[in-house]
Amino acid sequence: MEPLSAVLRGMRLKGSIYAAWELRAPWGMDLPEGPFASFHLVERGRCVVRTSREVLHLEAGELVVLFDGQAHVLLSSREAPVVPLAQLVARHSPVEGVHHAGGAGESSRLVCGKFAAEGAQGLRMLRGLPRVVHLGRTKLASLPALRALLESLAHEAASSAPGAATAAARITEALFVQVLRALLLDTEETPPGWLAGLREPRLAEALHQLHMDPARPWSVAELAARAGMSRTRFALLFQKRIGHPPMTYLMNLRLDLVAQRLRDGDDSIGEIAHAAGFASQSGLNRAFHRHFGQTPSAFRRAASASVKASSP
Secondary structure (H helix, E strand, O other), X not given: OOHHHHHHOOOOEEEEEEEEEEEEOOOEEEEOOOOOEEEEEEEEOEEEEEOOOOEEEEEOOOEEEEOOOOOEEXXXXXXXXXXXXXXXXXXXXXXXXXXXXXXXXXXXXXXXXEEEEOHHHHHHHHHOOOOEEEEOHHHHOOOHHHHHHHHHHHHXXXXXXXXXXXXXXXXXXXXXXXXXXXXXXXXXXXXOOHHHHHOOHHHHHHHHHHHHOOOOOOOHHHHHHHHOOOHHHHHHHHHHHHOOOHHHHHHXXXXXXXXXXXXXXXXXXXXXXXXXXXXXXXXXXXHHHHHHOOOHHHHHHHHHHHHHHHOO
16 A cells, blocks of 8 residues: 555545535625635636635636635625525525526536545545645646546536445545645645645655554654654654654554544443553553543543534
C-alpha cells in the first residue's frame, strides 16, 4: 500500500451531494460552517465564492473545496441578494433532481456537496488540508482523471435514475482522493500538515510506516533510519512540514484509533490499550484524558448514548 492510501486508511470518509442547482441571476446563498469540507462545482455559467478572508471567481468547469468547513456565500455577482441555504432548499423543491431558483438573468448550474469524516481523527485530517482549494480550468486541463470524475458527478447529481444518489456519493469519495492527488502534484507551498508531509518523500515513508503499524514501539531514531536521515534532521523536518514532533503525531494517531474502537466495539479498555500500543491501561487512561478531556470509559458511555439518541 502506498503512503496516501495508508494515511487515508482510517479516515472513514463519507462524501455526499446536498443539492444540484439551476440558478438564474441574481441569486445568492449563505452556507453555514460545519464539521465537514464543502465543495462546489460550476458545471455551467459562473459563480462568486465569498469567505471571511477572500473572494473567488469560478467559471464553468471549475471546482472549489473549503476544507476548513467555514461559512461562505455563493453568488451570481458581488451585489446579489443572499438567502440562507436552508430557506432556498425549503422554497424550491427539486425537479428531476435539480433545484431551480433565482431571477431571470444569466443561467448557472452548480453541484454542491461535502466531504465528512468520522471521529476526531477524520476531522483533524480534513482540517490539516489547505483551507481553500480552487481548481481552475488551467489546472484541471492537466488532470484528465479529475475532469472525468467531475463530469460523472455532474451527471449523477442531476439524475433521477435508480441509484443516482448512491453513485454520486461514491464518485464524491473518489473525487476527494483525486483532489488530494492534485495537491500532492502542486508546486506551491503547502501549509504544515500531513499532506505537506506526504509531499516530502522521506517523510512520506515515515507516515506510511506509522499509519500501517501504529502499535509498534516506534522511536524517532528508527523512523529516521527508515527515512535515510539523521535523528536530528528527521525530527526537525517532521516538525517543520507536519507541525508536530514525530512522537506527538504517533500519540494522536493511537488515541484516535482508541476512540474509534471505543465507539465501534465492545472490547475491554485493557484489550484496546494493548492493541493500540500502550504499555498499560493506566497509561492509556492518562493520555486519553489529556487528549479528550475524559476517561475512555466516559467517552464510551457518551458515544453509546449519542448513538441511542440518534436512533429512530
